[in-house]
Amino acid sequence: MKLTVIGTGYVGAVHAACMAEIGHTVLGVDINPDRVDLLNRAKAPMHEPGLDELLTRTVASGRLRFTTSLAQAARFAGLHFICVGTPQQPDSPAADVRYVDAAVEGMAPDLRPGSLVVGKSTVPVGTAARLAARLRQVAPQAEIAWNPEFLREGSAVRDTLWPERLVVGVSSARAEAVLRDVYAPMLRGGVPFFCTDPSTAELVKVAANSFLATKISFINAMAEVCDAAGADVTTLAQAIGEDSRIGHPFLQPGLGFGGSCFPKDIRAFAARAEELGAGKAVAFLHEVDEINTRQRRRTVDLARALVGGSFADRNVGVLGAAFKPDSDDVRDSPALAVADAVRAEGAEVRVHDPAALDNAQAAFPELKYTSVVPEACDGADLVLHLTPWREYAEIDPALLARVVRRPLLVDARNTLDVQAWQQAGWCVRALGRPGLN
Ligand code: NAD
Helix, strand or coil, X not given: CEEEEECCCCCHXXXXXXXXXXXXXEEEECCCHHHHHHHHCCCCCCCCCCHHHHHHHHHXXXXXXXXXXXXXXXXXXXXXXXXXCCCECCCCCCECCHHHHHHHHHHHHHCCCCCEEEECCCCCCXXXXXXXXXXXXXXXXXXXXXXXXXXXXXXXXXXXXXXXXXXXXXXXXXXXXXXXXXXXXXXXXXXXXXXXXXXXHHHHHHHHHHHHHHHXXXXXXXXXXXXXXXXXXXXXXXXXXCCCCCCCCCCCCCCCCCXXXXXXXXXXXXHHHHHCCCHHHHCHHHHHHHHHHHHHHHHXXXXXXXXXXXXXXXXXXXXXXXXXXXXXXXXXXXXXXXXHHHHHCCCEXXXXXXXXXXXXXXXCCCCEEECCHHHHHCCCCEEEECCCCHHHHCCCHHHHHCCCCCCEEEECCCCCCXXXXXXXXXXXXXXXXXXXX
């Protein structure tokens, strides 16, 4: 099939490449000409495992190219996936859907008769209905559907080619048939396919993210109680996770969630529910958000206490800048929020990250950066482990102990082998584990 992908960020670049990989002919569109230029040269605009290889193959095949022209896109195909950003509004918790609106408006005059415009962006429930009403005025020949995206940065290619489920919200049998066709290889592979109305599809996405965020904040709330009670949250998490009704995933206590999705999605969901008169039903999401933000402050408090009550004249080595491992995304990164708070209190902070240094530098220019772990920790009074990259679990703590001033570690992600670090002479601390010494 011929199709377009509007917006080529973390979601759109991967979606475009994966659609070409499964045999479709794809035109990707972005308003950012540098990004379009990179992609046309088969270079991934972000760190995403497997994406460079996929782009190399699909661009060379002639099935994938990119443009900045929405009008060209509208004329290119009868199927369009909208993957533009939906960030939090600057002055409110609600989602900013202006980029979605601009993409639809930009294409509307040139849409072919019978076109299907499919939203993948995460939007407030009711957005598809609103856009459908708008299209009836400006492009009555076109139809809207919603197909929320569930990929995870760091495994986005795998998640797109082998999704755990596909959810489509449609208003006609024809739209369902088009989407079944486009995803035919996945459906043949047995991927569950949920076909519903657009509002339910929109809600599935924010409900899923709200559930996952709640699970993370639940275990972090338990960490706070463990701190008060002298108990150990990592053992608690393992023990409750064994219950098959609870499960281990997303029960990792620590610094909490960040990134461009969970924080803004739960806020936008609460704001939209409020508008709909259902605010009380999801009022707990405010608490989920508050617990999450508190873990950043608690990590800074723990670090400050460990260096004697003040960061003035202290050197702090930071391991991790990305909001999660295997990504270079630093949007609302808990690691950088902590690193910058420590810097603002007077510490000299050097941050290491395997992939996100450029983005981190642009977002927090006052921090110092290095691509070498021992350099980040050279002369440090304290090391903060803030993003659980696999390579940090492979650090030799005895070697790192030689470069620091004091072998003092906060494992804010609870993924390091505490015993190995202790045996190498480190004093290790973590939230929810007051018994560590
Ligand atoms: P992003 O910011 O990385 O990318 C958005 C892209 O859209 C940018 O390249 C921007 O230049 C482009 N754009 C903006 N307006 C445009 C227009 N009118 N025409 C063409 N291009 C335009 O965003 P993202 O992380 O890829 O997220 C996209 C959407 O998917 C959001 O709604 C997000 O919540 C959702 N989502 C993201 C993830 C994730 O892990 N990043 C996962 C699932 C869903």
